[in-house]
Amino acid sequence: MIQKIKKAVIPVAGLGTRMLPATKAIPKELLPVYDRPIIEHVVKEAIAAGITEIILVTRSGKEAIENHFDAHYELEHRLEKKGKETILGTVKNIIPAGVKVTSIRQSDALGLGHAVLCAKHLLNDEPFAVLLPDVLVLDQASREKNHSFSSMVDAWNDTGIGQIMVERVDSEAIENYGVADLGTQLSEPFKSVPIKGLVEKPSPKDAPSNLAVLGRYILPSAVLGLLETTVAGVGGEIQLTDALDELLKLDGLNAFETDAGIFDCGHKRGFLSANLAVGMRDPLTKLSIKALIEKNGW
């Protein structure tokens, strides 16, 4: 029987160097995308797909992330007393009843693969999701919110084959990402295609395709055993991509493309684009942005 996906690992121990100086004192995951921290968008995406346990892999100095998901009684009390019900609704019960948020520490910055491995004792040999909090997945307005990630979970629940979200990127950007080789097969939105190989941050001339791995994974627990023996790769870090390249030879692994907007908020342009894209979904903000652009002739 295929075990359902109930747990999600969200690695939040990164230093956010690409977003300095904004991230000198503030965790990058708490920078706002429009009206809430980016990590709240990501956690809600996970919960909407049926995840009931969020495991944050964090580090010292980033306690504000855990605080964001905890109750803040004084603030709630004051808002209640002032009758500010709407704002109160945005800060209270961000995490619905029945969903647990657990956090563990990654004390050494040894890479994404190492971060995922830090959660092993909480995963109990169950399949799990990994969501990178730098990446915002904004489904087409015509679709149900968080449709893409939910579809990946459904694809696992139907097949028991791991799923990795991919997106076509420009060839100059390819060296920032894990890249999937699909051989001669073509991917198309909402179709899972078997991956033939994965390579972490190749140079544009060595890249097997322009399909970048973009921060959403549904994985069998077998990957944890592989991570235990994965040696340091690109950048001297234990790369999740390297363990996945082994996994696909044993269990298979599918690439999952979507038509969603995918924003890498780990760099300044991606972050600004994400803010604009989410802001434009609010009719009043959309009018203000359009007026601003027109006024300035941008």
Ligand code: G1P
């Ligand atoms: C990580 C992964 C990489 C993936 C990327 C997505 O890289 O190692 O495979 O494509 O996230 O954002 P990082 O951005 O941590 O260097």
